[in-house]
Amino acid sequence: MLDLMLLGISEIFQIHILIVIFLGVIAGILAGLIPGFTVTMAIVLTLPLTFGMEPVTGVATMIGVLVGGMSGGLITATLLGIPGTPSAVATTFDAFPMARKGKAGKALSIGIWASFLSSIISFFILISIAPQIANLALEFGPWEMFSLIVAALTIIASVTGESILKGLIGGVFGLLIATVGADPISGITRFTFDLDVLRAGIPFLVVLIGMFAISRLFDSVERTELDRDIKQKQEDKIQGIKFVLKPKETLISVIRKPVNLIRSSVIGAIIGAIPGAGGSIANLIAYDQAKKWSKESDKFGTGHEEGVVASEAGNNSTVGGDLIPTIALGIPGSAVTAVLLSALMVHGLNPGPLLITNEPNIVGGIFIAFLVASFFMLISQFLGIRYFVKVTEIQTHILFPLIMLLCVVGTFVLNNRITDIYLLFIIGIVGYLFTKYKIALAPIIIGVILGPIAEVNLRRAFMSDPEWTLFLTRPISVTFLILAVVSILFTIWQSRKSSSR
Amino acid sequence: MGEIVIGILLILLSALIYFNSGDFPQLNETHLDPGSYPKLLALLLFLLSLILVIKSSVNLLKSKTSLFDSGIKDFLKKQWKEYKLVVYSLVILGLYILLLNVLGFIISSIAFIIAAGLLIGPKKKKDLITISIVSFVVTFGVYFFFENVLYVRFPNGIFF
CATH class of the missing domain: 1.10.287 (Helix Hairpins)
Structure with a gap:
């Protein structure tokens, strides 16, 4: 454990890496606070920029974006009452009323401290749990790996989106996208239909940019979306709001109630570690629990400090939780960590249980980068918040073409292939249609990244022993499969219950 | 449906x-x-x-109520109003991607940013100037950053 940390410190504490983490944090904050621009989009678009960097530098940059982005939503949630990212929904409940009462500065600094402290708590949860899980996973054979992926995908499908059926469709669709191109074991090309575009397969990054950025952009130019955006910008002239941040006093008031902070952070970390459930869910659940346990629960929703602490601690600590399965098992829990894994793959590293043993400097680097990014987030939020606020005034008609351009460039940079951009166009349309009919995108993305791993492990299992019942007789494997079935049944039961009401 | x-x-x-x-x-x-x-x-x-x-x-x-209760023409009109910009911006993006190889990265990107910006936003003279400046700065910024820092070769097109 300590070796990992020391390795990480020696990797990260170099001037150029610290600078890129800092830039990443600022980019993340900006992405988090612009409504309509999500953290996922930001991290997807950062990926192409990291191709030319060393693996540690690249991953550290993306961690910076992630940590910054989770705290960026706080600013718009407090000042405008609209969540800049989906993971700041509960933050609006109390932070916005506080701002309306003239305590905007207090709300912001409480939120910043809660974000920071919960990041630190989830950092300790991450470094103490991830290596243990990885050790456990070293015992996994191909049967366990395959069952684990099945379980992860079904859980993601049941947690995200409106119906489990659509979630599962998304997951299988993603797995199918991954089968295009060379077969991972014998190298035979499949499903190219004699099209040059498809010969090299459908690159993961293209699917990511197409599904998460392009489809979201099309969404933002629908008439109702556009009107709402313009209306919001006219209503709230944020530069009119004056606020004074009081870092010292608010720190004391946050720390004075440690139970709330720790409870919300632990909830966030646990939810973050569950595949599919991320900041948006943790934010709401942490808020809800804080309200349930609080002595002054009737004050929640009227501008109560505890509500701000709970919601911000809840969403920021998901980052640490999310990294647990990503590092320990190579299974991303969300679209964001899926991008992180693909960054590792681009650099030729193999995510999985062996990552900690084989690449301790990378893992240590990720841990320390997370810690450093949290500090940078704290500093830049307190010093720069006045300037960040200005960014929300950029209008859609300028943002839209610029982000579109970045998407196209990012896709091109991957392989220097124009044909990838044609694919991007098609996938963007498919992604847009899927979001219109509420087929969640996260299962698709996770399906694409886990597809090859699932296939390799399935075929390896049959190569070493053609007996298929091994999936059901090996205890760990069958546990995962039972988990998958239970998550499907539970979701169906839950939706039956809520619809009969 | x-x-x-x-x-x-x-x-x-x-x-x-x-x-x-x-x-x-x-x-x-x-x-x-x-x-x-x-x-x-x-x-x-x-x-x-x-x-x-x-x-x-x-x-x-x-569900007894059909989408076309108020007449199919009315329904299509509403849908068109809602999704008009989506369709137009799709077309512009498609054109941009197709022309990238022909006109080269710089020209087609500048044209794309201006066209998309004017399509979505207001079309006054002041906006034209803003978006033009933005398009030049961003396109050249991206071009030089990627060519010099990340050594990416963008398509140059037929003019250069």
Whole structure:
């Protein structure tokens, strides 16, 4: 454990890496606070920029974006009452009323401290749990790996989106996208239909940019979306709001109630570690629990400090939780960590249980980068918040073409292939249609990244022993499969219950 | 409605994958050849999409109110108003991608940013100037950053 940390410190504490983490944090904050621009989009678009960097530098940059982005939503949630990212929904409940009462500065600094402290708590949860899980996973054979992926995908499908059926469709669709191109074991090309575009397969990054950025952009130019955006910008002239941040006093008031902070952070970390459930869910659940346990629960929703602490601690600590399965098992829990894994793959590293043993400097680097990014987030939020606020005034008609351009460039940079951009166009349309009919995108993305791993492990299992019942007789494997079935049944039961009401 | 269409398309896709999975060359005596795993997935997708189609059809038949209550023409008009910009921006993006190889990165990107900006936003003279400045700065910024820092070669087009 300590070796990992020391390795990480020696990797990260170099001037150029610290600078890129800092830039990443600022980019993340900006992405988090612009409504309509999500953290996922930001991290997807950062990926192409990291191709030319060393693996540690690249991953550290993306961690910076992630940590910054989770705290960026706080600013718009407090000042405008609209969540800049989906993971700041509960933050609006109390932070916005506080701002309306003239305590905007207090709300912001409480939120910043809660974000920071919960990041630190989830950092300790991450470094103490991830290596243990990885050790456990070293015992996994191909049967366990395959069952684990099945379980992860079904859980993601049941947690995200409106119906489990659509979630599962998304997951299988993603797995199918991954089968295009060379077969991972014998190298035979499949499903190219004699099209040059498809010969090299459908690159993961293209699917990511197409599904998460392009489809979201099309969404933002629908008439109702556009009107709402313009209306919001006219209503709230944020530069009119004056606020004074009081870092010292608010720190004391946050720390004075440690139970709330720790409870919300632990909830966030646990939810973050569950595949599919991320900041948006943790934010709401942490808020809800804080309200349930609080002595002054009737004050929640009227501008109560505890509500701000709970919601911000809840969403920021998901980052640490999310990294647990990503590092320990190579299974991303969300679209964001899926991008992180693909960054590792681009650099030729193999995510999985062996990552900690084989690449301790990378893992240590990720841990320390997370810690450093949290500090940078704290500093830049307190010093720069006045300037960040200005960014929300950029209008859609300028943002839209610029982000579109970045998407196209990012896709091109991957392989220097124009044909990838044609694919991007098609996938963007498919992604847009899927979001219109509420087929969640996260299962698709996770399906694409886990597809090859699932296939390799399935075929390896049959190569070493053609007996298929091994999936059901090996205890760990069958546990995962039972988990998958239970998550499907539970979701169906839950939706039956809520619809009969 | 749309769900049924998507479901049917997915069923067609799964059939396409399934029937294209049979004729891969066999390299060695393994129990699963390159086609078996996609076949399995295709079957799964087929089943799930079938359930989706059936479910949405039942829902559609159950709900008495039709989308076209106020006349089909009115309905289309509303839809067009809502999605007009989506369609237009799709077309512009498509043109941009097609012209990238012909006109080169710089010219087509500048044109794309200006066109998309004017399409979505207000079309006054002041906005034209703003978006033009933005497009020049961003395009050249991106171009020089990627060419000099990341050594990416952008398509130059026929003019250079």
